[in-house]
Amino acid sequence: MHGLNTAGNNSKSYVSTVRLSCSAWAKHDNRTAGELRQNLIEFMTVLCQRYDKHPHIKWMDVVNETVLQSGKWHHPKNGTEKWENPWLLLGNDTGHTLNPPLYIKLAFELANKNAPNTDLIINQHGGMGKLMWEKIKALVSYLRQHNLRVDGIGWQAHIDVGWEQEANNMKQLDTLIDWAHDNQLSFHITENNVWLRDDEKDYQAQAQTFEAILGLLLKKRNGGVVTWNVWNLSDRDSWKKKMKLEGCLFDRNYRAKPAYYALQQVLENPPQAD
Template sequence: MKLKAVFLLFGLWLAQTVSAVNDGDTMKDVLGKYFTVGAAVNIDIVYGRSPEEARIVTDNFNSIVAENCMKGEVIHPEENTYFWDDADRTVKFAEDNGLEIIGHCLVWHSQPPEWMFTYENGDTVSRAVLIDRMYHHITNVVSRYKGKIKGWDVVNEAVNDDGTMRQSPYYKIIGPDYVRLAFEFAHEADPNAELYINDFSMASPGKRATICKIVRQLKADGCRIDGIGMQSHNGIDYPDLDEYEASIDSFAACGVKVMITELDMNMLPSPDDFSGADISQHFDYQDKLNPYKSGLDSKGRKLFEKRYLDFFGIYYRHRHQISRVTFWGVTDKGSWLNDFPVEGRTNYPLLFDRENKAKPVVEKIIKLFSE
């Protein structure tokens, strides 16, 4: 009897100890067993001006991406002038805190270097000139962080939802091979860096088919391409979950990593004619488009949790195909969705609220991956 009592006490102690350890686990501890868990960070975080948000990052995530400071218009404001300060600081923040860092992004039709596509007189540059400018931009940016940045979003948002190629200045001036050239330039600048193609609305069958075709062609041409980024700017009624899951399978079948790269949840109603995450969209403010000025109501909170758990259920089922899940932002107050595509709205798209507190769904996501 005494021996049984000893074993019983030991069992109770062990259970309490395990429970205490699990209670302290964060997303990077549990989900990180399968894929890295990241967040896009702004310059206030990396410069220490938002210490509470910085603590959220270091406690919960093991990967970061620069939200804006590595985009062309910021890092390369003039043809022969680079602005490195904010990008350097972001890399240092990652190094100081043992975080993986992803570079975003090298070639994108939106927020490019303003001078990229025209001569000083305003005329459109030639194909040869744009290739040369693209080469030097990619080479100088990637080379500066050689060995420090794990991977780069090389080409961002190159495909329309219907599967046609976006008629961006890169496409119009260079032609479809601008994608291949961008990957070749990036690989030459840092042969050890992973290289990705990234896009929104990746559950669209037409876009899915074209992305797969591009990736297979790049591989056939001998180009390095390591992953496909599914931006995942999701909403309460989009995307279709079956199509979203089908895209994960299709992208994995291309022989590359699948990454959830810009995850958030738009909790607000969409204006008429709203489409995807194209940041060129702007709509006039209407009260009916801003229903949660003082916070989500009970119905909204339940829907928020359900949608996030639906998606993380998919990520759990595909945990061996997914290499990274990255949220686009850290807390609700700093999310780009507060003003997109309607300025002046209050949105609630992320896992940490405006008071820097974890929402209840965080614990539920951790529990899902613990079972």
């Protein structure tokens, strides 16, 4: 579960469901499609029923990381050491041109039934790749064609320092948020980090990247719901493999970095809304 700060003046919580960061036991290839399907049904049903009754749980990741940056569906791999998605073993809807995995539709069917009070989100990793996001847009349409409620899309926003200065990144993010709002979807930054890959750590540049992302969300606040969240608050609590990249708002001694104060400033003095 994430504590998610909205672009307004309140905070609500956000819970994740079918994620692809599976434990080794879930990556073993010896379960049948029927067994996997039953696992998904049991897990989704109980999780939705548990959290839907709490009014402060506003949003739910129904699925996460379903599409690769190439535009292909995230798929199973042999063994248990790789980042993979075992759920495609349930099959695909081969009668539809999108060929969507059946587990996605099943997850939304269960969430629609068991979480009527919670907004249902499709969360996504990667960058602003066109093929990936076009498939996510088509997935929203596919689910709605089956009378399934989809309330929003999310982007993890694990990015490097200076991301906002690279060609078209901010323009593409701006366009994606507009598309979401035009299609009656909320838009969520769900796991924002700004990685410092150089040995010389430029904390001021990191602050500028964080500020650019949140500032753009705030500009979009009148068009529809926008929210922002971090993956970790402190470098001490970050993912071990990424800890040395110091991507968080607080350092390993829980001292605020310039990014923390930059975000405080933009929240207190938000840019003019579009």
